[in-house]
Amino acid sequence: MFTLIGGTAILALLLFFAIRNSAVQVAQSAQDNILGASVTSILDAAVIWDGIVEIDIPYASFSMLSTPMDDRVFYAIYQDETFLSGYPDLVIAPTADREISFETTKYQGQFVRVTTASRTLIGKDKRIQIRVALAQTQDALSGTLDQISQNAALFVTGFFALATLLSFWATSATIGQLKRLTNSVTRRGPQDLSPFEKPVPLEMLPLVVSLNSLMARLDHSLSQSEEFIAEAAHRVRTPLATVRSYAEATLQRVDKKENRQAIRSMIRAIDESSRAAGQLLDHAMITFRADHLERQDIDLVGLINELVTRLTPIAEMKDLKLQLQTDKQVPYSGDPILIQNAVRNLLDNALKYSPSDGTVDVFVTATPNIRIGVCDSGKGFPEAELDTLATRFSRGSNAEGTIGSGLGLTIAMDVAAAHGGSLQLSNRPEGGACALLLL
Amino acid sequence: MRFIVTLILWLLPQVLVSQTWEDQQFFNEGPSKQVLRIISSTDTALFAPIIESFVAQTPNISVEYLVTGTADIDLRFRENPETFDLVISSAMDLQFKAANDGLARRLPNIVHPAWAQWRQSLFAFTSEPAAIVINRDAFAGHPIPNTRQELIQAMRARPEIFRGRIGTYDVRQSGLGYLFATQDARASETYWRLMEVMGALELRLYCCSGEMIDDLSDGTIAVAYNVLGSYAKARVESKDKIQVVFPADFPTTMMRTAMVSSQAQHPEIAAAFIQHLITLQSLANEKPFPLPPLNSQLNEAEHATIALEPALMTFLDALKRQSFLAEWEDAVIHNN
Numbered sequence: 001m002f003t004l005i006g007g008t009a010i011l012a013l014l015l016f017f018a019i020r021n022s023a024v025q026v027a028q029s030a031q032d033n034i035l036g037a038s039v040t041s042i043l044d045a046a047v048i049w050d051g052i053v054e055i056d057i058p059y060a061s062f063s064m065l066s067t068p069m070d071d072r073v074f075y076a077i078y079q080d081e082t083f084l085s086g087y088p089d090l091v092i093a094p095t096a097d098r099e100i101s102f103e104t105t106k107y108q109g110q111f112v113r114v115t116t117a118s119r120t121l122i123g124k125d126k127r128i129q130i131r132v133a134l135a136q137t138q139d140a141l142s143g144t145l146d147q148i149s150q151n152a153a154l155f156v157t158g159f160f161a162l163a164t165l166l167s168f169w170a171t172s173a174t175i176g177q178l179k180r181l182t183n184s185v186t187r188r189g190p191q192d193l194s195p196f197e198k199p200v201p202l203e204m205l206p207l208v209v210s211l212n213s214l215m216a217r218l219d220h221s222l223s224q225s226e227e228f229i230a231e232a233a234h235r236v237r238t239p240l241a242t243v244r245s246y247a248e249a250t251l252q253r254v255d256k257k258e259n260r261q262a263i264r265s266m267i268r269a270i271d272e273s274s275r276a277a278g279q280l281l282d283h284a285m286i287t288f289r290a291d292h293l294e295r296q297d298i299d300l301v302g303l304i305n306e307l308v309t310r311l312t313p314i315a316e317m318k319d320l321k322l323q324l325q326t327d328k329q330v331p332y333s334g335d336p337i338l339i340q341n342a343v344r345n346l347l348d349n350a351l352k353y354s355p356s357d358g359t360v361d362v363f364v365t366a367t368p369n370i371r372i373g374v375c376d377s378g379k380g381f382p383e384a385e386l387d388t389l390a391t392r393f394s395r396g397s398n399a400e401g402t403i404g405s406g407l408g409l410t411i412a413m414d415v416a417a418a419h420g421g422s423l424q425l426s427n428r429p430e431g432g433a434c435a436l437l438l439l
Numbered sequence: 440m441r442f443i444v445t446l447i448l449w450l451l452p453q454v455l456v457s458q459t460w461e462d463q464q465f466f467n468e469g470p471s472k473q474v475l476r477i478i479s480s481t482d483t484a485l486f487a488p489i490i491e492s493f494v495a496q497t498p499n500i501s502v503e504y505l506v507t508g509t510a511d512i513d514l515r516f517r518e519n520p521e522t523f524d525l526v527i528s529s530a531m532d533l534q535f536k537a538a539n540d541g542l543a544r545r546l547p548n549i550v551h552p553a554w555a556q557w558r559q560s561l562f563a564f565t566s567e568p569a570a571i572v573i574n575r576d577a578f579a580g581h582p583i584p585n586t587r588q589e590l591i592q593a594m595r596a597r598p599e600i601f602r603g604r605i606g607t608y609d610v611r612q613s614g615l616g617y618l619f620a621t622q623d624a625r626a627s628e629t630y631w632r633l634m635e636v637m638g639a640l641e642l643r644l645y646c647c648s649g650e651m652i653d654d655l656s657d658g659t660i661a662v663a664y665n666v667l668g669s670y671a672k673a674r675v676e677s678k679d680k681i682q683v684v685f686p687a688d689f690p691t692t693m694m695r696t697a698m699v700s701s702q703a704q705h706p707e708i709a710a711a712f713i714q715h716l717i718t719l720q721s722l723a724n725e726k727p728f729p730l731p732p733l734n735s736q737l738n739e740a741e742h743a744t745i746a747l748e749p750a751l752m753t754f755l756d757a758l759k760r761q762s763f764l765a766e767w768e769d770a771v772i773h774n775n
Contacts (some may be wrong), residue, residue: 065751
């Protein structure tokens, strides 16, 4: 861009001098023309009368030398080498007959343009050369030049300003677009693989097209792998249920203590795998629904109440108490399946990590903002890992011995993010973990 | 012969009293005051009100006002430009040439229309047409001529009345007379016929308008040609005896001009005076000053006013002047 502006500046300067130079020539030749005409008219008025030279200077000869700046006029008339009239100290150059010469010189402390011309008169018995020098100051000329220079400077400055503006515009139009594209690439979430649709300059179209095609391929392969995982999880879950029922039946029939122990371990491992497969399915479903979020008006209280009612028998099996605390009504616009899924995962975790006879508190509030909280009375989250727990497949360092895939919190967080909210993890001061879904 | 006597009579005092003045007046005189020296061709009576209004505003300045003829002004001023602050003259051509020769100071701060100033150094402050002034008695019972042609006819019709009773400037002595004569000659051939007729009727030649009007008032002459109307009108006492006629065929109007000497001792005061002068004269006669104001309308109509331009130097050229005076003498004097 600076190269562009520098080039423009040089061009502008060249333009200025070119205009000024031609103006000097035009103005000077205009003055010369008038001086030449004037000096010719004086010479033409010269006659020999009885051997005596008479020059009846026409009134117009000097009248035509009037200028807007009132330039001074000097002249000298010589007959051969004798001074006849005018200003005797005006230096007069020798010239050939009928030839007009021009010269700029100094006279009375001012620059003057001197025109010199001569004419030979033929008398009875002799030839007489009349020489006339006519000088004029150059105030009007320099006034005109100043005016032209001023106009030229104005014009050239305008040209420069316009060119600079144009180069700024051109640069910002291209670089700006590039920057905006970069920004929108940088700002994108990890899930967002949709094509770029902002208008881009023609020159950048190939870049954006290939970027978009890369995005599309990436999206395709990602969804393929998600589909693959979901398919795999589905395929695994059904046989696992069969294996589990066989294992349960076998357990009834085996009496040997170490064998029963082995089968119990087997059942637990099957449960764990089954749950993980379920969660993987959930996650795949959530990823899909979050990408194509369809909001509908729902009442969160009814939604959570239904879920709690459904889970109460499981809680009672573990001797846990499920306590629901809600506002009267919490209207919200979101995907009920996703929200239910997220809260179920949080409840699953709470039920899993709570000791027997413990309490799990669930609350739904509309003020100060819409949130759904699930708090248990277990060991709580390890403080050092609060930030990283919600990442895929990570489990708390104190979760040894409990069945889990590490996907529960990730699902809850993805749902919150899809609704423009977040997941907050904390520990209760009296003990126990708290997960807050802020919507 | 009569002419030679007249000439000697006029030249003699010119030579003898070359260092004296027609008039010399001090205004606001006092000790330790700065003295502004003005050399002028305008009669003191006509110019005094302007000086008085100036010194009324500047009590620390006194003005010395020196009056002499236009040609004499040019001579004296060129000889000692440092002894005068201001030069005021009705001879536009002489003033112009002095300014062209660099004898006038440029006053860039004075705002004056372009046609009424030259090079910010020569400033016009009156518009005054040349007039034919006649003695009413001589035309009693006869029509008063309105053009030069009618004047010629009147003189031819009654030569006995006009013989020796026609006056005009001696263009060889009077700068203003020469200016009027050359401009007349430039405008029309009628001028030469008029001069021939006047020359045949033993034309009287005057150096100055004052004496011409004196003679006109007392009936010594019947017609004065190319006199400034303002001078005639200023003579209140002879108002009913004379009549001012501005020729209808082509009026010749000159502008009185002022300039500050390039070597003035008090250039700032002189510039202030010029500002004061042109301000007064450009006003539409708020106060009744005797001098006619600068009138732009006359300038636009018919280009009657002599323009301030380099062409004014044409007739000052030595060769041109020589041949003009030869022709003039031929018409005026050799016809005698």
